[in-house]
Amino acid sequence: MELRARLDAYAALLLRWNARINLIGPSTIASIWQRHIDDSLQLAPLCPAGAGGAADLGSGAGFPGLVLALATGRSFTLVEADRRKAAFLAEAVRVTGAPARVACARIADLAPLGATLITARALAPLPDLLALAVPHLAAGGVLLLPKGAQASAELTNARRGWHMRVDAFPSRTAREATILRLSELRRVEPSTPERHATS
Ligand SMILES: C[S@@+](CC[C@H](N)C(=O)[O-])C[C@H]1O[C@@H](n2cnc3c(N)ncnc32)[C@H](O)[C@@H]1O
Numbered sequence: 001m002e003l004r005a006r007l008d009a010y011a012a013l014l015l016r017w018n019a020r021i022n023l024i025g026p027s028t029i030a031s032i033w034q035r036h037i038d039d040s041l042q043l044a045p046l047c048p049a050g051a052g053g054a055a056d057l058g059s060g061a062g063f064p065g066l067v068l069a070l071a072t073g074r075s076f077t078l079v080e081a082d083r084r085k086a087a088f089l090a091e092a093v094r095v096t097g098a099p100a101r102v103a104c105a106r107i108a109d110l111a112p113l114g115a116t117l118i119t120a121r122a123l124a125p126l127p128d129l130l131a132l133a134v135p136h137l138a139a140g141g142v143l144l145l146p147k148g149a150q151a152s153a154e155l156t157n158a159r160r161g162w163h164m165r166v167d168a169f170p171s172r173t174a175r176e177a178t179i180l181r182l183s184e185l186r187r188v189e190p191s192t193p194e195r196h197a198t199s
Contacts, residue, residue: 006070006096007037013095014061014088021084023061039146039173040064043119044071046169046181048142052116055079055136057107058123062089064146065119069100076100077115079107107132114138121146126154126180130162134185143182146171151178161188 001009011032014023028035040063047054047068056065059078066089069076078093078100080086086104093100103110113136123129126147133143147154155166165184171177 001097003070006098007067010062010066010070010092010096011037013092017088021088023085023088034173036061036063037067039171040067040121041071042172043068043144043146043179046144046179047072047074047117050116052138053077053113054117054119055113055115057118057120057133057136059089060085060122062092064121066092066096066098066100068119069098070096073099074117077103077113079103079105079110081106107136110136112136116141117144118142119144125150126158127161130158130185137185143180143185145180145182147178147180149176151180155180162186163188
């Protein structure tokens, strides 16, 4: 099946299930392509080349992980704690033939995934997101994170705890949004308190 046909099948399934469980917000149904599918597809050219498994954390209805698995052929673990959403994801993987598996669990409860690429959209502010994601990142791995208008403030906060290389790209689907590609992450060493002579 061609990519477009797989994405059409995915969108149709999602809209059917959305009548029963809340997968995407009602206000975004009419613009599902722009708000969700194209918003996810624009990450594909930013994915680093290379082998290794990828993970999408807090996948929800599958954005961006399921779309990227279809578009790139890369193998994704879709992590989603909500059982009904995870059931939808499993059915979407079956229907589309995406190279993906679903982990219905809380991120912090999973054994380290060793992913060379991690994506997450609308999951948590950057400092919390790094705490969740980095334990699942392979050495030399990359994070690809769509972020909203607060991206710059979130980066400032995150830099208090992490050294990292940051590449930022403007979103093509939302004017105020930015896509952050983070690599070379390492924790900021706590500074040694100064010793004061007592005599
Ligand atoms: C706001 S939704 C975003 C879904 C999707 N990434 C998107 O952008 O459309 C956040 C999703 O993350 C899931 N989630 C939140 N915290 C989680 C955790 N600690 N472990 C696994 N899933 C989590 C929620 O169940 C929800 O489906």
